[in-house]
Amino acid sequence: MARTMKVAALSALLVMAGQSAVSAETPRRGGTLQEAVLAEPASTDCHASTTVYNLSSLSPHYSTLVRYDPQSYPKIIGDLAESWTISDDGRTLVFKIRQNVKFHDGSALTAKDVAASLERIRKPPQGIVSARAPFFSRVTSIEATDAETVVIRLSEREVAILDILANPFNCIYSAAKLEADPRYPEKEVMGTGPFKFVSRVPGATWEGTRFDGYFMKGQPYLDGFRIHYMTGTAILNALQSGQIHAEFRSMTPQQRDRLVQARGKDVDVQTSPMVTMIKVTFNVERAPFNDPRVRRALNLALDRWAGSGPIGKVTFMGPVGALLRPGYELAPSEAELEALPGWGKDIEARRAEAKRLLAEAGVPNLKFTMSNRGVGEPYVTVGTWVIDQWRRIGVQVEQKMLQNPAWVAERANGTFDVLMDAIAEMSDDPTIVLSKYQSKDKTPFNTARYIDRELDELFDKQRSEADPAARRAILRQIEKRVMEQAYYAPLFWAERIVVTDAKLKGWKVTPIQALNLDLSTVWLAE
Numbered sequence: 001m002a003r004t005m006k007v008a009a010l011s012a013l014l015v016m017a018g019q020s021a022v023s024a025e026t027p028r029r030g031g032t033l034q035e036a037v038l039a040e041p042a043s044t045d046c047h048a049s050t051t052v053y054n055l056s057s058l059s060p061h062y063s064t065l066v067r068y069d070p071q072s073y074p075k076i077i078g079d080l081a082e083s084w085t086i087s088d089d090g091r092t093l094v095f096k097i098r099q100n101v102k103f104h105d106g107s108a109l110t111a112k113d114v115a116a117s118l119e120r121i122r123k124p125p126q127g128i129v130s131a132r133a134p135f136f137s138r139v140t141s142i143e144a145t146d147a148e149t150v151v152i153r154l155s156e157r158e159v160a161i162l163d164i165l166a167n168p169f170n171c172i173y174s175a176a177k178l179e180a181d182p183r184y185p186e187k188e189v190m191g192t193g194p195f196k197f198v199s200r201v202p203g204a205t206w207e208g209t210r211f212d213g214y215f216m217k218g219q220p221y222l223d224g225f226r227i228h229y230m231t232g233t234a235i236l237n238a239l240q241s242g243q244i245h246a247e248f249r250s251m252t253p254q255q256r257d258r259l260v261q262a263r264g265k266d267v268d269v270q271t272s273p274m275v276t277m278i279k280v281t282f283n284v285e286r287a288p289f290n291d292p293r294v295r296r297a298l299n300l301a302l303d304r305w306a307g308s309g310p311i312g313k314v315t316f317m318g319p320v321g322a323l324l325r326p327g328y329e330l331a332p333s334e335a336e337l338e339a340l341p342g343w344g345k346d347i348e349a350r351r352a353e354a355k356r357l358l359a360e361a362g363v364p365n366l367k368f369t370m371s372n373r374g375v376g377e378p379y380v381t382v383g384t385w386v387i388d389q390w391r392r393i394g395v396q397v398e399q400k401m402l403q404n405p406a407w408v409a410e411r412a413n414g415t416f417d418v419l420m421d422a423i424a425e426m427s428d429d430p431t432i433v434l435s436k437y438q439s440k441d442k443t444p445f446n447t448a449r450y451i452d453r454e455l456d457e458l459f460d461k462q463r464s465e466a467d468p469a470a471r472r473a474i475l476r477q478i479e480k481r482v483m484e485q486a487y488y489a490p491l492f493w494a495e496r497i498v499v500t501d502a503k504l505k506g507w508k509v510t511p512i513q514a515l516n517l518d519l520s521t522v523w524l525a526e
Helices: 008-017 052-061 111-122 161-165 175-180 232-241 253-266 292-300 304-314 334-338 347-360 379-391 404-413 430-437 453-464 468-485
Strands: 032-037 066-068 076-078 081-086 092-097 139-146 149-154 195-201 205-210 224-229 267-282 367-373 396-402 418-424 488-501
Touching (some): 032 052, 052 195, 052 205, 076 081, 092 111, 111 139, 232 253, 267 292, 267 379, 292 468, 304 379, 379 396, 379 488, 396 404, 404 418, 430 468, 453 468
Parallel strands (some): 032 224
Antiparallel strands (some): 081 092, 092 149, 139 149, 205 224, 267 418
16 A cells, blocks of 8 residues: 655656665664654653654554554554454454563563553543543453453444554553553653653653563664654755654655755655545534535535645645545545535536525625634645635635644634644544544534534444445445535545655555554664
8 A cells, every 4th residue: 555656757866766665675773763753742641642743752662452564554463462363243352462571661561551551541540531532432341361361342343443452542551550650651651662761852852762672573673763853844954964864744745856856866755645634624503604505515616626636736635535535445436426515527517506505595705714724734725725716606715824722722612613624544444534523422523513413323333334345335325424414525635755864774654644653663774
């Protein structure tokens, strides 16, 4: 699914620079990785964290029960789990835990530590935040039946249970430390991962050193890593000058081209589709957006097919899709996509219908304010494009640019009319991606703030459906319902572009920004 890209626009240079970052060479031990990250962690508790920025710093220090294969997404492999079995009815999972795993303080890890950590996610103690507790709603018990066995029981089948468990935010903590202080992860970084925590200078750096007791034989290869917290411009300059080896999130095509032009064969370029989508959210609690005719009109006016190319040239967004990532095996075909409201290719007919709906709703000269995230791409560029699309049906929109804290607050509190919004997920699985489309009383991530029990029933139905064809049919019903009601207007999906120093080896791009951040397989060539 991930692939190395040679960009046509700079083909001569990229033939030299576009090598795969996963080398067949024998890994070399030693060296310190210099990595840039846009923001430092707001919390050092993985279970409370919701951004990739937190994981960039924390992942090297922790292990999870299972994980996505760093070389073969979406395959799931064991991390602390050596093996596992799932009962025929899908309701009982038995995991065998690796022996001789050590925490960084020298204490031994057992099944008790795994069970206590997952139970903390499922049923957080008083005062503890668990961002992924809703995903564990079908888990009835998590038990360490002996030192090497964890048994997870479900109330009913959850076809995405391994994807839920493979979430990289599900860090495994010391049960003894949690018992002494349930909030210890907020105060101390101590796990069983490939690197031990060394130091943090707020606003500047984060450092880790090799853990010689790591359970994966021969890993990690690096002596250590140093994260530098930088702005986007500073990151680009540091990559161009060779001061850092990598920034693993993503960049725009122009930034990629600048680095390749400047450094040629001294950088590698990798790209992948990305489980990240930018969208418009309509606040259904506010007039006139409580009227589905208004929402439908605004969705119909957007010419995604014509906008994809220009948007893709100046941001890392571009592919056209609905609620699931284009190219994913359960996503709609192009023909199925075109049948959804807002995706038909006759834009003039769609805009005529949009004008009719606005007139019928009593707002033929609609004016409103759209709140947007005023920090970096793609929000500003895509927001400007959306406003121009709406201008073509006579709608006037003022764009209110917000700094990140204010945007986050408006998004969470519903103090907006229309919002430039986005999703960035940990998996392609529909249970993960579509969880945000449940009613607002079931998830805090329903930023459109609606109650729709038909959608809730369909979501729960697909969670249990083990037959891919039957599940796919349910997913088409979910998409149809969301788009007929036009709670959101999905715009474009992301294309991930990562440029690294050519000395960096052993890292492979995936569709998920939060994966492959533990640095266990990374090494530096001379």
